Amino acid sequence: MALIVQKYGGTSVGTTERIQHVADKVARYRAQGHDLVVVLSAMSGETDRLLGLARDMAPRPDPRELDVLLSTGEQVTIALLCMALKERGIDARSYTGPQIPIRTDSAFNKARIQSIGGAGLRDELAGGKVLVVAGFQGVDEEDNITTLGRGGSDTTAVALAAELNASECQIFTDVDGVYTTDPRIEPRARRLSRITFEEMLEMASLGSKVLQIRSVEFAGKFNVPLRVLSTFEDGEGTLITLEEPTMEKPLISGIAFTRDEAKLTVLGVPDRPGIAAHILGPVSAANIEVDMIVQNIGQDGSTDFTFTVHRNDYERALEIVRASAGNMEAREVSGDARIVKISLVGVGMRSHAGIASKMFQILASEGINIRMISTSEIKISVVVDEKYLELGVRALHEGFGLDTVTEEA
Numbered sequence: 001m002a003l004i005v006q007k008y009g010g011t012s013v014g015t016t017e018r019i020q021h022v023a024d025k026v027a028r029y030r031a032q033g034h035d036l037v038v039v040l041s042a043m044s045g046e047t048d049r050l051l052g053l054a055r056d057m058a059p060r061p062d063p064r065e066l067d068v069l070l071s072t073g074e075q076v077t078i079a080l081l082c083m084a085l086k087e088r089g090i091d092a093r094s095y096t097g098p099q100i101p102i103r104t105d106s107a108f109n110k111a112r113i114q115s116i117g118g119a120g121l122r123d124e125l126a127g128g129k130v131l132v133v134a135g136f137q138g139v140d141e142e143d144n145i146t147t148l149g150r151g152g153s154d155t156t157a158v159a160l161a162a163e164l165n166a167s168e169c170q171i172f173t174d175v176d177g178v179y180t181t182d183p184r185i186e187p188r189a190r191r192l193s194r195i196t197f198e199e200m201l202e203m204a205s206l207g208s209k210v211l212q213i214r215s216v217e218f219a220g221k222f223n224v225p226l227r228v229l230s231t232f233e234d235g236e237g238t239l240i241t242l243e244e245p246t247m248e249k250p251l252i253s254g255i256a257f258t259r260d261e262a263k264l265t266v267l268g269v270p271d272r273p274g275i276a277a278h279i280l281g282p283v284s285a286a287n288i289e290v291d292m293i294v295q296n297i298g299q300d301g302s303t304d305f306t307f308t309v310h311r312n313d314y315e316r317a318l319e320i321v322r323a324s325a326g327n328m329e330a331r332e333v334s335g336d337a338r339i340v341k342i343s344l345v346g347v348g349m350r351s352h353a354g355i356a357s358k359m360f361q362i363l364a365s366e367g368i369n370i371r372m373i374s375t376s377e378i379k380i381s382v383v384v385d386e387k388y389l390e391l392g393v394r395a396l397h398e399g400f401g402l403d404t405v406t407e408e409a
Contacts, residue, residue, distance in 0.1 A: 001033040002167035003125065007040070007135065007157035011174045012231040013077045014044035022231065023084035025172075026130060030090055035125050037164065039135045039157040040081060042073025063108035067137075067147045071096070074134035074153070082132050092130040095121075097137035097145075102156065104138035104146045111138060111146035113155065116163040125164075133160065151212030158215045162222035169224050170237075171211060176230035177238035178203070178210050180402040181255040185393045188403035194239040195253055200226075202345045202379045203256045216240070251355060252346040252400045255393055261291070261339050262314035263306060263372065263383065264321055268331025271303040278328050279305055282320050288313040292341070292374045292383065302331070306372065308383065311337055339371060340389045343381040344396065356380050362399040368392050 006026070013019050022038075029036055050069050054061040061069075078094040085092035100121065104111035124131055135153025138146050148155055154171060161169035177191040178200065195203075197220035204213045210228055219226045219240065229237035269275050280290055291308045309317045314337045325333045349355050356373075359380055363370060368391065372383035384392055397403060 001035075003035040003037070003164060004029065005037045005039065005157050005161040005164070005166045005169045006172060007153055007170070008038070008172045008231060009153065009174070010041045010044035010046070012172055013040055013042075013081070016080065018231075019077065019080050020084055022172075023081060023088060025231070026081075026085060027088050027090060030130060037121070037125070037131045037133060037160055037166070038081065039133045039153055039160065040074055040077040041135050041153040043077060046073040046076070064144055067108050067111075067145050070147050071134070071137040071145050074136055078132045078134050085130060085132070090130055091128055092132055093124060094132045094134070096134045097156070098139035098143070100133065102138035102159070104140055104148070106140040106142070106144065106146065108144075108146055110149040111140070113138060113148070113159050116159060118160075118163040121160075121164065148214075151215070154212040154215035155218055158218045158222075158224050158226070161224045162218065166224070168227055169219065170227045170229055171215075172229050172231040173210065174231065175210060175228070176233050176235050177228050178240070179254070181393055181397055182257070185257075185390050186255075186397045186403075189397065190403060192238050192253060193236065194241065196347055197240060197242060198378055199253045199345050199347055200240045202343070202376075203254055211240075251348040251352050252344050252402060253348070254345050255396055255402070256343045256345060257389060257393055258341045259386065259389065260311040261308050261341050261383065262311045262317075262335065262337040263308045263339055264314075264317055264333070264335045265304060265306040266321060266325065266328070266330050266333050267304050268302045269305055269328050271297055271301050275303065275328065276305065278324070279321065280307065282324055283309070283317050286316060286320055288317050288320075292372050292381065294372050308339070308341070308372070338386045339383050340386045341381050341383050342389065342392050342396065343379055344400070345379050347378050349378050349380070358399070359396065362395050363392060366391055366395045368395075 008022050012022055026038055054066055054069055075096060082092040082094045101117050102113060103115045104113050121131055135156040136148050140146050158169050178195055179189040179191050181189045183189040201216045204211050204216050226240040227237050266279055288309055293307045296304045318335045322333045344359055368384050368388045370382045374381045
């Protein structure tokens with residue numbers, strides 16, 4: 001029938017009973033005639049447990065040895081699933097990342113895949129085996145075990161699907177697809193039947209936790225069709241694929257948001273070349289990522305410079321900027337860690353004007369003041385006070401008809 005790569009996350013294999021359930025699902029796909037490669041995460045909570053053990057040994061564990069430790073979590077689940085499949089009469093074999101091998105660079109704890117040895121896997125598939133692969137891990141050129149960072153099992157699955165030219169890469173999780181927004185905020189949120197790689201990448205980067213960003217980038221680069229499905233409920237899920245030129249897209253596909261935002265403002269900085277670099281250079285040197293940036297030029301030859309960072313980095317960033325404010329002759333440095341970002345995402349924006357003005361009107365009608373604005377070709381983001389997050393999401397969801405839009409098949 002087809003070659004399918006499936007990935008099951010930590011909650012899907014969180015207990016032996018759930019692993020038995022996964023074995024039943026794999027057996028059903030196998031009975032339909034599909035060739036299968038199954039990628040597994042560690043049991044839910046296992047990676048955190050292993051990290052805790054490491055920190056009991058050393059406040060800052062050696063990165064190489066930490067990867068040796070963390071890679072053991074997936075070895076448990078792949079072996080258990082193979083045992084369960086063999087009990088069902090299915091010829092299954094487990095593989096760690098190094099056994100394939102999945103070659104990576106040597107950036108321990110956050111390695112990137114460089115190549116995959118797919119020849120052996122193809123031979124095993126041709127022989128009728130179901131292959132069960134440990135996600136999240138690989139091996140560098142010196143045969144050191146490496147890990148791909150949080151969510152790396154998604155990336156493993158997509159990379160294998162690309163290497164093996166799979167018909168589809170299915171990501172099984174505890175939700176049944178990608179929704180127009182978080183159903184916990186807006187109960188009328190709808191599951192999308194399909195979404196483009198671009199839209200999913202924006203939503204993942206803006207706070208949607210359904211898929212790991214790197215896996216979406218990888219899938220888009222190699223045109224691997226992704227489908228998000230529930231481990232615990234049957235359904236079609238959400239297909240993530242290239243945009244079809246003939247497909248009439250709705251204006252907005254979804255609303256993403258991030259709670260963990262903070263903003264810093266440098267007031268009264270002399271308006272001269274290089275001032276942005278003077279402000280952001282020390283922040284970047286501290287490995288703090290900057291998101292939105294707004295600069296306002298005054299008539300007195302000064303400028304106000306505002307930018308956002310993750311809330312976890314707020315105190316450190318504020319300390320750095322205040323320390324360098326004197327050298328910049330800044331009048332004042334202030335900050336606010338009680339903000340959130342709300343974003344509209346949709347490839348339909350490319351061919352429709354007036355999305356931004358409609359968004360601003362909807363928020364204004366609810367008395368929500370916009371603090372910052374950022375746009376791209378398929379995204380509009382605004383920063384507002386955190387107390388308005390749920391009201392803003394619900395108002396925009398209703399205002400753009402996301403609870404009633406009929407999607408194209």
